[in-house]
Amino acid sequence: xxxxxxxxxxxxxxxxxxxxxxxxxxxxxxxxxxxxxxxxxxxxxxxxxxxxxxxxxxxxxxxxxxxxxxxxxxxxxxxxxxxxxxxxxxxxxxxxxxxxxxxxxxx
Amino acid sequence: xxxxxxxxxxxxxxxxxxxxxxxxxxxxxxxxxxxxxxxxxxxxxxxxxxxxxxxxxxxxxxxxxxxxxxxxxxxxxxxxxxxxxxxxxxxxxxxxxxxxxxxxxxxxxxxxxxxxxxxxxxxxxx
Numbered sequence: 001x002x003x004x005x006x007x008x009x010x011x012x013x014x015x016x017x018x019x020x021x022x023x024x025x026x027x028x029x030x031x032x033x034x035x036x037x038x039x040x041x042x043x044x045x046x047x048x049x050x051x052x053x054x055x056x057x058x059x060x061x062x063x064x065x066x067x068x069x070x071x072x073x074x075x076x077x078x079x080x081x082x083x084x085x086x087x088x089x090x091x092x093x094x095x096x097x098x099x100x101x102x103x104x105x106x107x
Numbered sequence: 108x109x110x111x112x113x114x115x116x117x118x119x120x121x122x123x124x125x126x127x128x129x130x131x132x133x134x135x136x137x138x139x140x141x142x143x144x145x146x147x148x149x150x151x152x153x154x155x156x157x158x159x160x161x162x163x164x165x166x167x168x169x170x171x172x173x174x175x176x177x178x179x180x181x182x183x184x185x186x187x188x189x190x191x192x193x194x195x196x197x198x199x200x201x202x203x204x205x206x207x208x209x210x211x212x213x214x215x216x217x218x219x220x221x222x223x224x225x226x227x228x229x230x231x232x233x
Contacts, residue, residue: 001170030215031212031215031217032217034219034220036154036220038154043203043205043223043224043225043226044154044203044220044223045223046219046220046221049210049217049219049221050210050212050217050219053210055221087153087154089154089156089219089220091217091218091219094159094167094168094169095156095167095168095169095170096144096156096159096218097156098146098153098154098155098156099153100153101153101154
């Protein structure tokens with residue numbers, strides 16, 4: 001199975017900051033990475049699919065990059081509603097594993 | 108509008124079999140390049156992918172639970188059913204179903220979840 005590693009498990013930032021959230025795959029997976037945001041008590045919501053494609057309706061301050069084994073979710077100009085947990089997921093092959101999540105907290 | 112809704116028991120006893128139903132609307136389970144997956148999340152923990160079934164009835168299961176899981180679909184009822192046998196307290200989690208879409212990037216097919224149900228919390232306890 002492909003392991004997805006998200007480190008750090010949490011990070012602190014302030015409104016207006018630019019943050020990057022990394023994710024590393026245990027083997028090369030081309031662009032088969034998706035990013036989800038989850039707020040407490042809610043289901044996840046897709047932000048980025050296929051590494052860099054912005055899901056319709058998602059603000060343009062979210063962007064994704066990377067290929068192979070290293071991927072990044074970038075949030076520019078953080079807004080209060082962006083403080084949540086972010087998960088990467090690989091769909092290169094099954095099982096479609098998720099990372100352990102990065103919790104973005106207010107500094 | 109695409110919607111998915113999970114239903115099933117909120118409490119099961121150890122060794123029992125869990126049966127969950129995902130009822131979908133706004134799309135068909137026979138539409139090409141779509142599928143439905145089940146994902147679970149223990150309280151305070153990360154997401155865990157469990158299984159999927161595609162429009163052509165292709166199925167796949169997570170490695171660690173392969174012997175206990177069964178996924179099936181009933182296209183006439185727009186439902187996807189997940190069965191997990193021999194339940195244990197460690198299976199306590201919120202169970203989600205999600206629609207799986209395939210993004211065609213020049214002949215490469217990249218799946219992702221574009222819509223999720225609200226989830227259903229299942230507790231395993233005697």
